[in-house]
Amino acid sequence: MAAEQTELTLATIADATPATVADVLGAPVTRVEALSGGASSATYAVDAVRGDGTLWPLILQCAATGSVAEGGLPRADQARLQQIAFAAGLPVAEVVRVLAPADGLGEGFVMARLPGEALASRWLKLPDYAPARAALTGQCAAVLAKLHQLPMAAAAGLALPAGSTVELLDRMFANYRRFGVESPVFDLAFAWLRERVTDRPASHIVHGDFRSGNFLVTPAGLTAVLDWELAHLGDSHEDLGWLCCNSWRFGVWQNPVGGFGQRDELYAAYEAAGGGPVDRDRAALWEVWGTLKWGMACLQLGDDHVSGRLRSVERAAIGRRVSEVELDLMHMLKFGSV
Known part of the structure; x- marks a missing residue:
């Protein structure tokens, strides 16, 4: 890597707060908590509120460096593939929203948060x-x-x-x-x-x-x-x-x-x-x-x-x-x- 490249940290890549995620979802958000999401992703548990007032448990997952490396699968296409798998009956979280550049969170998407232990x-x-x-x-x-x-x-x-x-x-x-x-x-x-x-x-x-x-x-x-x-x-x-x-x-x-x-x-x-x-x-x-x-x-x-x-x-x-x-x-x- 070139020495002049800017140093990046996960904190500067995805500044996910209740306010920024609420803007993305168009719904109130009460909690955004960073999770261990693997080396390639910044992952957050999100508690949003549906229109009827019930809890809407979600996951926000962004590319750790803000964007996918050249030759990798763009996060928007990953979301579409997950939806294809979901429609085919595979056990996959349903995608709720694909991030847009204007959202300011890099490449990523929001999906349903499902029960279970990942560790x-x-x-x-x-x-x-x-x-x-x-x-x-x-x-x-x-x-x-x-x-x-x-x-x-x-x-x-x-x-x-x-x-x-x-x-x-x-x-x-x-x-x-x-x-x-x-x-x-x-x-x-x-x-x-x-x-x-x-x-x-x-x-x-x-x-x-x-x-x-x-x-x-x-x-x-x-x-x-x-x-x-x-x-x-x-x-x-x-x-x-x-x-x-x-x-x-x-x-x-x-x-x-x-x-x-x-x-x-x-x-x-x-x-x-x-x-x-x-x-x-x-x-x-x-x-x-x-x-x-x-x-x-x-x-x-x-x-x-x-x-x-x-x-x-x-x-x-x-x-x-x-x-x-x-x-x-x-x-x-x-x-x-x-």
């Missing part, structure tokens, strides 16, 4: 969520099967990133080189993938970040799938592999499906729900790919902080997790899985 470290371990953990593998499989059955034409007009598998791998490698970092483990992982990847055109709408940490969960199970900003056109097996990456097990490593289930159960439930046959070797390849992709995200977030583009202790801490990814990759390349 995977809680619902993966607390006794009250044992029934949810027992149900989640089948529920996640059914959601992915329904998502992957949507025709790609449903996303016509949206700026969903797309590319064949080889094109996507080339882009990820070019991004890696951009950081000027030399990691022998990452180099080996890229070489391993190049030897095994079969070039396939994009064939499905893919969530791109379907994992523990992006679910709302009650003791009864899954209530919503969050964070659609990495959605794109690609290979359906990508979502299956990403869900099984070790980073998304939050320490419950013996349950490879998000810390709560087993791969064979996930694949069987996905096929039974109409998601199509699962190629086990292809899903395993995407698990390696996903682990490496998370490593690229760690590099990016660390670079955001170190370069001064967006000073954030959270981003700096995630940047240090590159070493964890390297350990996972070495184990996978030697033993086949984590």
Whole structure:
């Protein structure tokens, strides 16, 4: 990053107050509370008041830096995709309002606030969520099967990133080189993938970040799938592999499906729900790919902080997790899985 770039902070990106959000909604707002919304978003719980005087629980989510990086999915298109998924019966929050430039809050939108716990470290371990953990593998499989059955034409007009598998791998490698970092483990992982990847055109709408940490969960199970900003056109097996990456097990490593289930159960439930046959070797390849992709995200977030583009202790801490990814990759390349 150029040294002369202006330093940004989340506070300067989205100055969300009851008054500013009320202007956006055209309704009274009694509370706006900043939440932990992930590294790419500034997220707020909003309590608004409907015309009949009842509580209107909402979520305001803005791009953390005010705008989406070049090549990313614009937040307005993310909102439209969420509405498509909502209309198709997927567990997604209904979008209420897409932000306009005049709103002064950057790219983003307002959606319904749904019940559930988002912190995977809680619902993966607390006794009250044992029934949810027992149900989640089948529920996640059914959601992915329904998502992957949507025709790609449903996303016509949206700026969903797309590319064949080889094109996507080339882009990820070019991004890696951009950081000027030399990691022998990452180099080996890229070489391993190049030897095994079969070039396939994009064939499905893919969530791109379907994992523990992006679910709302009650003791009864899954209530919503969050964070659609990495959605794109690609290979359906990508979502299956990403869900099984070790980073998304939050320490419950013996349950490879998000810390709560087993791969064979996930694949069987996905096929039974109409998601199509699962190629086990292809899903395993995407698990390696996903682990490496998370490593690229760690590099990016660390670079955001170190370069001064967006000073954030959270981003700096995630940047240090590159070493964890390297350990996972070495184990996978030697033993086949984590």
